[in-house]
Amino acid sequence: MxxxxxxxxxxxxxxxxxxxxxxxxxxxxxxxxxxxxxxxxxxxxxxxxxxxGLDDETQNIFLDIACFFKGKDVGLVKEFLDACGFFSEIGISTVIDKSMLTISNDNKIMMHDLLQAMGREIVRQESIENPRKRSRLWHHEDIYHVLTKNTVRFGETLA
Incomplete structure (x- = not known):
């Protein structure tokens, strides 16, 4: 079925x-x-x-990887995610168990292009018209738009 x-x-x-x-x-x-x-x-x-079906934290880990970390060293990604307050070991393991990620022989995080596109579309749907309201920015045109068309307040991050 x-x-x-x-x-x-x-x-x-x-x-x-x-x-x-x-x-x-x-x-x-x-x-x-x-x-x-x-x-x-x-x-x-x-x-x-x-x-x-993923919990909120694991969804966030998936979205971060889809937007920023595909093809990056898994150790570096875990350090970054841990520094952001995530439990990277559990989260990445869960995403791997769901067949949404793999780790290559040279310890790079791999994700199918369709899954990456889905993750980025989820983020884009947060605010189609206003990239400033999205949780993550990865595309240079969106980043340029936010930096030149909108003001970024002290202490805000773009990604």
């Missing part, structure tokens, strides 16, 4: 399977009901189901 809803797309199958692993049958049914309502199967909507 899940194979049909994921349209056979390997990434969607892997992420959805990781989300449903060890879940009760009621969760499976609920997920399948939700997938039935997605018209013409948008892969990002399938991936979003797993993102929505």
């Amino acid at each position: 899940a194979v049909g809803y994921a349209r056979g797309i390997p990434l969607a199958l892997k992420v959805l399977g990781s989300f449903l692993l060890d879940k009760k049958i009621e969760v499976w049914r609920s997920a399948m009901d939700k997938l039935k309502r997605i018209p013409h199967m948008d892969v990002q909507k399938v991936l979003r189901i797993t993102y929505d």
Whole structure:
């Protein structure tokens, strides 16, 4: 049943399977009901189901990685996340368990382009018209807009 809803797309199958692993049958049914309502199967909507199942801290870790840290050294990323008050070891491990991240042989954080695009779109949707209201800025045009068109108050951060 899940194979049909994921349209056979390997990434969607892997992420959805990781989300449903060890879940009760009621969760499976609920997920399948939700997938039935997605018209013409948008892969990002399938991936979003797993993102929505993460706790707030793990969602933030996922978004930080999608916006800033794809391809970066995992040790450096953990240091940064820990300095921001996150529990990086648990959070990154959870995102890996959900098949939303991998660590390469040379200790780089790897993320599929579709997952990165989904994460960045989640942030963009926070404020489509006003980048200043977004939780993260990574695109040079948005950063330029915020720095030149808006004032940044002392103590505010852009990313």
